[in-house]
Amino acid sequence: MTQATLDTRLDGVVGARTAKPLQRAFEMLTVGDLLHHFPRRYSRRGELTPLRGLPTGEQITVVAQVLDVRERRMQRRNGSLLEARITDGTGTLTLTFFNQQWRSRELVAGRRGIFAGKVSEYRGNLQLQHPEYELFENRDEAPGAEQLDEAAAKAWAETPVPIYPATAQMPSWTIQRAVELALDALGPVADPLPAEIRDAEGVMAYGRALELIHRPQTDADWRGAQQSLRFREAFELQLALLDRRRRAGLESSTPRPLTSGAAGEPGPLDRFDAALPFDLTGDQRLAGDTISAELAQPHPMHRLLQGEVGSGKTLVALRAMLQVAGSGGQSALLAPTEVLAAQHFRSITEALGPDLTAELNPVLLTGRMPAAERKRALLSLASGTCRIAVGTHALISEGVAFYDLGFIVVDEQHRFGVEQREALRRKGASPHVLAMTATPIPRTVALTAFGDLEVTTIRELPPGRQGIETFTVPELEMPNRAARVWARAAEDLAGGRQVYVVCPAISAGEVDPELDGDEAGAEERPRPLANVEDTVAELRRRPEFAGVQIEGLDGGMASDEKDRVMRGFADGRIGVLVATTVIEVGVNVPNATIMIVRDADRFGISQLHQLRGRVGRGEHPGLCLVMTTAEQGSVARERIEAVAATSDGFALAEVDLELRREGDILGTAQSGGRSTLRLLRVAEHGELIAHAREVAAALLEHDPELETAPGLAELIAREHEAGLLDNLAKS
Numbered sequence: 001m002t003q004a005t006l007d008t009r010l011d012g013v014v015g016a017r018t019a020k021p022l023q024r025a026f027e028m029l030t031v032g033d034l035l036h037h038f039p040r041r042y043s044r045r046g047e048l049t050p051l052r053g054l055p056t057g058e059q060i061t062v063v064a065q066v067l068d069v070r071e072r073r074m075q076r077r078n079g080s081l082l083e084a085r086i087t088d089g090t091g092t093l094t095l096t097f098f099n100q101q102w103r104s105r106e107l108v109a110g111r112r113g114i115f116a117g118k119v120s121e122y123r124g125n126l127q128l129q130h131p132e133y134e135l136f137e138n139r140d141e142a143p144g145a146e147q148l149d150e151a152a153a154k155a156w157a158e159t160p161v162p163i164y165p166a167t168a169q170m171p172s173w174t175i176q177r178a179v180e181l182a183l184d185a186l187g188p189v190a191d192p193l194p195a196e197i198r199d200a201e202g203v204m205a206y207g208r209a210l211e212l213i214h215r216p217q218t219d220a221d222w223r224g225a226q227q228s229l230r231f232r233e234a235f236e237l238q239l240a241l242l243d244r245r246r247r248a249g250l251e252s253s254t255p256r257p258l259t260s261g262a263a264g265e266p267g268p269l270d271r272f273d274a275a276l277p278f279d280l281t282g283d284q285r286l287a288g289d290t291i292s293a294e295l296a297q298p299h300p301m302h303r304l305l306q307g308e309v310g311s312g313k314t315l316v317a318l319r320a321m322l323q324v325a326g327s328g329g330q331s332a333l334l335a336p337t338e339v340l341a342a343q344h345f346r347s348i349t350e351a352l353g354p355d356l357t358a359e360l361n362p363v364l365l366t367g368r369m370p371a372a373e374r375k376r377a378l379l380s381l382a383s384g385t386c387r388i389a390v391g392t393h394a395l396i397s398e399g400v401a402f403y404d405l406g407f408i409v410v411d412e413q414h415r416f417g418v419e420q421r422e423a424l425r426r427k428g429a430s431p432h433v434l435a436m437t438a439t440p441i442p443r444t445v446a447l448t449a450f451g452d453l454e455v456t457t458i459r460e461l462p463p464g465r466q467g468i469e470t471f472t473v474p475e476l477e478m479p480n481r482a483a484r485v486w487a488r489a490a491e492d493l494a495g496g497r498q499v500y501v502v503c504p505a506i507s508a509g510e511v512d513p514e515l516d517g518d519e520a521g522a523e524e525r526p527r528p529l530a531n532v533e534d535t536v537a538e539l540r541r542r543p544e545f546a547g548v549q550i551e552g553l554d555g556g557m558a559s560d561e562k563d564r565v566m567r568g569f570a571d572g573r574i575g576v577l578v579a580t581t582v583i584e585v586g587v588n589v590p591n592a593t594i595m596i597v598r599d600a601d602r603f604g605i606s607q608l609h610q611l612r613g614r615v616g617r618g619e620h621p622g623l624c625l626v627m628t629t630a631e632q633g634s635v636a637r638e639r640i641e642a643v644a645a646t647s648d649g650f651a652l653a654e655v656d657l658e659l660r661r662e663g664d665i666l667g668t669a670q671s672g673g674r675s676t677l678r679l680l681r682v683a684e685h686g687e688l689i690a691h692a693r694e695v696a697a698a699l700l701e702h703d704p705e706l707e708t709a710p711g712l713a714e715l716i717a718r719e720h721e722a723g724l725l726d727n728l729a730k731s
Contacts, residue, residue, distance in 0.1 A: 003185065003186065003187030003188075004031050004182065004185040004186050004187060005031065005186070005187060005189075006030065006031055006032030006035065006186075006189065007030055007031070007032060008030060008031045008185075009029065009030060009031075010022065010023070010028055010029060010030055010031060010033065010034055010182075013031055013181060013182050013185050014034075014178045014181050014182065018174070018178050021169050021170050022034065022170060022175075022178065024169075025167045025169065025170045026165075026170075031182045031185070031186065034178060034179060034182050035179065035182055035183070035186075035210050035214070036678060037164060037165065037175065037179075038164075038213055038214075038226075038229070038678055038679060039162035039163055039164050039213065039214070039222070040163060040164065040165050041163050042160035042161060042162055042163065042216070042219070042222055043063040043114075043160070043161045043163055044063075044158050044159065044160060044161060045063075045112060045136045045158075045159070045161060047063065047158075048063055048064055048065060048087075048088040048089060048112075049062040049063045049064060049088055050088055050090070050091070051064065051086075051087070051088045051090075051091035051092065051093050051126075052090065052091040054093070054119050054126055055119060056119050056120060056121050056126070057118065057119065057120070058118065058119055059116070059117070059118050059166070059167065059168060060116065060117070060118075060119055061114060061115070061116040061163050061166055061171070061172045062086075062088075062093070062114070062115055062116075063112065063113070063114055063115075063161070063163075064086035064087060064088055064093065064112070064113075064115055065086060065087055065088075065089075065110065065111070065112045066084055066085075066086055066107050066108060066109050066110060066111050066112075066113075067084075067085040067086060067087040067092060067109060068084070068085050068109055069082065069083070069084045069085075069104050069107050069108075069109065070082075070083055071083075071101055071104065074098075079098060079099045080098075080099060080101060081096060081097070081098060082096070082097040082098075082100055082101055082103055082104060083095070083096055083097075084097075084103070084104075084107040086115060092125075093115075093126050093127065093128065094122075094125055094126070094127040094128070095107070095115065095117075095127070095128050095131050095133075096127055096128070096129050096130070097130055098130070106135060107133075107135075111135050111136070112135070112136050113133050113134050113135035113136050114133065114134045114136075114161070114163070114171075114172060114173055115128065115131050115132075115133045116128075116131055116132045116133065116166060116168075116171045116172060117129065117130070117131030117132065117168070118168065132168070132171040134171070134173040159216075159217060160216045160217075160218070160219060160221075160222055162176055162179075162214060162216075162222075164176065164179075176214075179214050180214075180215070183210070183211060183214060183215065186207070186210075188207065189205075189206050189207030189210065190206075190711060191205055191206040191207070191711065192206070192236075192709070192711030192712045192714070192715050193206070193232060193235070193709075193711075193712070194699075194708065194709050194712075197235075197695065197699070201231055201695070202228075203228045203231055203232065204224060204225065204228045206232070208225075209224075209225040209228045209229050209232075210225075210229075211225075212224065212225035213225035213226060213229060226679055229678075229679055230679040230680055230685065230688065231688065231692060233677065233678060233679055233680045234680055234685065234688050234689050234691075234692035234693075235692040235695060235696055236712070236715060236716075236719070237448065237451075237677075237680070237692075238447070238451060238689070238692050238693040238695075238696040238697075239696040239699070239700070239712065239716060240716045240719050241447075241451030241452045242451065242452070242693070242696055242697055242700055243700065243706075243716050244452040245302065245451070245452040245453070245454075246700060246704060248299075248300060248302050248452070249299050250299065251299055251300055251430045252298060252299060252430060253297070253298060253299050253300040253429070253430040253431065253432060254298075254329070254404075254406060254429060254430075255295070255296050255297060255298050255327075256295040256296065256323060256324045256327045256329055256406050256407065256432065257295070257296035257323075257327065258292055258296070258323050258326065259326045259327055260326075267322075267323075267326035268322040268325050268326050268356060268359070268360065269319055269322040269323050269326055271355075271356065272318075272319065272322050272351075272352065272356060273319070275353060278462070280312075280315075281311075281312065281458075281460045281461070281462055281463075282460055283307070283311070283457075283458040283459060283460040284311075284312050284315060284316055284458060284460075287305060287316050287456045287458055288316050288319050288320070290303075290456055291303065291305075291316065291320045291434065291456070292319075292320065292323055294432065295320060295323055295324065295407070295432055299430075300430045300431060300432050300433065301432040301433060301434065301454075302433050302452065302453050302454065303433070303434050303435070303453060303454045303455070303456060304434075304435045304436075304437065304441075304446070304450050304453040304454070304455045304456070305317070305434055305435070305436045305437075305456050305457075305458070306436070306437045306438075306439075306440055306441055306446075306455065306456070306457050306458070307438065307440075307457060307458030307459065308438075308440065308458065308459060308461060308613075308649045308650075309438050309609065309610060309612075309613025309649060310461060310462070310613055310617060311458040311459070311460065311461055311462075312458065312462055313436050313438065313458060314344065314347065314411075314436075315351070316458070317333070317409045317411075317434060317436060318348060318351060320407060320409075320434065321333075321387075321388050321407060321409070322356075322360075324387075324406045324407040324432075325360055325387040325388065327406070328404065329387075329404050329405070329406025329407060330381070330384065330386065330387050330388070330389065330402050330403060330404050330405050330406060330407075330428075331387065331388050331389070331405075331406065331407040331408070331409065332388075332389045332390075332391070332395055332402070332405060332407075332408050332409070332424060332427075333348075333388070333389070333390045333391070333409040333411060334391065334392070334393075334395055334396075334408065334409065334410045334411065334421075334424060335390065335391070335392055335411045335412070336392070336411070336412050337392065337555060337582055338366045338367075338368065338392055338555075338559055338562060339553070339555070339562055339566060339582045339583065339587065340411065340412070340587070341364060341366055341390055341391055341392050342364065342366075342562070342563055342566065343566065343587050343588065344390050344411070345362065345364040345390040346570075347588065348362055348388065348390065349362055359387075360386075360387040360388050361380055361385050361386045361387065361388075362386065362387070362388040362389070362390065363376075363377040363380055363381065363386045363388075363389050363390070364377070364389075364390050364391060365377050365378075365381075365389060365390070365391035365392075365394045365395055365400070366391055366392045366394050366559060367392060367393065367394045367397075368558065368559035369394075369559065377389075378399065378400060378401075381400065381401065381402055381403070382401045382402070382403060383403060384403030384404060389402075393420065395424055396420055396423045396424050400427065401427065402427050402428060404428070405427050405428030405429075405431050406428060406431050406432065407431055407432045407433075407434070408421070408424055408425060408428070408431050408432070408433045408434070409434045409435075409436065410424075410433070410434070410435045410436065411436050412436070412437060412438065412439075421433070421435075435450075435453060438610060438613070439606040439609075439610065439649070439653070440457075440649040440650040440652070440653040441455075441653060442653050442654050442657050442682075442686075443686070443690075444657075444682045444683075444685075444686035444689050444690070445653075445657065445682050447689050447690065447693060448677075448680075448682050448689060451693070459650070466616050466618075466619065466620060466621035466622065467616060467621050467622070467647070468612055468613075468615060468616040468621065468622035468623065468624055468647060469621070469622070469623050469624070470612055470623075470624040470625075470626060470643060470644045470647070471623075471624070471625055471626065471644060472626050472628065472640050472641060472644045473485055473625050473626060473627040473628070474628060474629075474630075474632075475627055475628065475629050476629050477632075482627060485596060485625050485627065486539075486542060486544060486545075487544060488594070488623070488625070489501075489576070489594050489596060490544035490545060492593050492594050492623075493545070493548055493575050493576070496591075497591055497592070497593040497594070497620060498569065498572065498574070498575055498576070498577070498589065498591050498592040498593065499575065499576045499577070499592065499593070499594045499595075499596065500576075500577050500579065500583065500592055500594070500595045500596065500611075500614055500615065501535060501539070501576060501577070501578045501579070501596045501598065502578075502579055502580065502581065502583070502595065502596070502597045502598065502611055503529070503530040503531050503532050503535050503578065503579075503580060503598050503599070504529050504530065504531075504580070504598070504599050504602035504603065505528075505529040505530065505531035505532070505580075506531060506532050506533065506554045506556060506580060507531050507532070507533040507534075508528060508531055508533070508534065510531075510556075511529065512554070512555075512580040512581055514555070514580070514581045514582075514584070515581065515602050515603060515604075515607075527629075529599050529602065530598035530599045532552040532553070532554055532578050532579065532580060533552065535552075535578045535598065536550055536551070536552040536578045539576060539578065545575075545576065548575040548576055549568070549573060549574045549575050549576075550574070550575065550576040550578065551565050551568065551569070551574045551576075551577060551578070552565075552577075552578045552579065553565045553566070553577060553578070553579040553580070553582060553583065554579065554580045554582055555580060555582045562582075565577070566587070569589055569592075570589050572591060577592075581603070581607060581611070583611075583614060584607060584610045584611055587614055588614075588617060589614070589617070590617045590618025590619070591618055591620075592614060592615050592617070592618075593615050593616070593618075593620045593621070593622055593623060594615060594622070594623045594624075594625070595611055595612050595614055595615045595622065595623070595624040595625070596624075596625045596627065597611055597612075597624070597625070597626050597627060598627050599627065599628065599629070600626040600627055600628045600640050601628045601629070601630035601634075601636035601637065601639070601640060602636075604639070604656065605639050605642060605643055605652050605653075605655060605656040605659070606649075606652070606653070606656060608626065608639070608640070608643045609643060609647075609649050609652050611624075612624035612643070612647075626640050626643065626644060628640055635659055638659060639655075639656075639659060642655045642656075642659075657682065657683045658683055699712075
């Protein structure tokens, strides 16, 4: 029989009946896909899994022992119910089967096995309905049992049993059998990692690592295999990111140096700076100088600008746009929402003043513009009379053409996929790109998700900010404090100031799709999620808000309606704005002093930090009141308490990294895909990631085209082609 390779089709090795459900559940097509589906943990035939605290509603796999079995007739319908209790020695879990009495011959008291199913609760007891299971052989049933001595029996009981990420249709032991078929069929595995790096880093051979992570005889086997494969994962990722950065630097681009105007007159940037009513912060000036120097180079800039809420990133970006405009080029600012795009457009035109606005003719382009207005905007972009364009995904659409696109700014870049940014980039001749984020990124995440970008950080806030106080309002534990929230808001309204109220849902039946928290405990909530529609009605009924204009805002509203509400709030006519996360970033109303977040446990740390950054932006200090029904000790409550404890976004980013699940950190919700990371955990393996980057950088410096490592060159090419790096950048 021909030996299989990692590229061999899976159905040719495990059969179509197994390959098809593996493809449906895990997108597996090849032997390599299957062998890179690593066990999530290991158990033993002689070791039981703790059954206490199992999460209801989730698919679980446990190792346990049958305690007892009983059969009874059902009272409300025909048939019988078989109930088997399994135990870990302290807790119990009930297995229930309808009309399957024959299982009592298998589920004999004392037998051990792996049990898998979805945890539910019935009359206070945890149960699995119609679970899948695989029983271990008893010692006297094992092949050759009569020859087994005590040491052999002990080894058999203690051999690690891999437990795989599984589904109801594809349980762990079925995956294990498929893996063993694949390993038995697999021929010699080519190792892309050069021998000198393997030796220097103590990495085991590729084929050996795959064998031992799936079929270990001891704990040392799988631990060594994990360590080797984890280094490979970190190294290959960093090599691919560094290679992408290197290749981007080899592209040609039109230099956009800082120039004077006609006849030596000051250029747009000089005139803008001269009219600024304040001084730039030191961080703004340093960031601006760095970007200015890169814009003048003959190869495209690829830079990430991160900074605290309100640190002035947009001002830095606008100054760069003016430098590009001075050389005759156009700039495009891509924003994730219409509200944010409109806010940016208003802020830019106000900052430019009437003369520069008339000269540069900035336009706004969104998907819901009236046809005539859109036509005028498209014409000015194509003719070059517009030097600055601000818009949403509409900027990417077909039919949008630029005369000379020289600079792209992507705001809140984590909301966009790489292919979306590339679609805009292709509308110019290798334009310079500046990605911005108001969510500070821990170094390990930056290296892992954005390692192909140079990073500039702004920590310094402009002088004159009054600061923001944040308080947790536990509604169930402190109902009086919860009642006081609305009275406190009324006090600021009476003083002529304004209030934000943010809800996690649009209406009783529609949750905000941009929520970044979790749904844990949602079924135990004392009431439905707070929503914009009902909150507006509730506040309008409150006597303390009599005479105050209260309006709602969400992302699904018509463009002109959203614009009407935002303008009304910006000019002070609307006193209370009840909104979803649509106002999370970019919205600037200096007179707003209080941010009330309802059901705050449904928001992530970065979202809460961004939301409170909407207040305290003027002459009055800000106050953020974070309301929740989450219990003390829960992860959701920990998130809220962390936000209340510090206003340092960089410190919060590290806390967020510690509290989040890996999929939340590097997830791919934008594309519906999954993170490409398998064994690497950015919250745990920061030192390994940084070290792997150093090793990869040293290799590329010595051999930029990887001529001495053709296996790595092929691997990197395949990763780029498959868009695996793009998945990581969509977090």
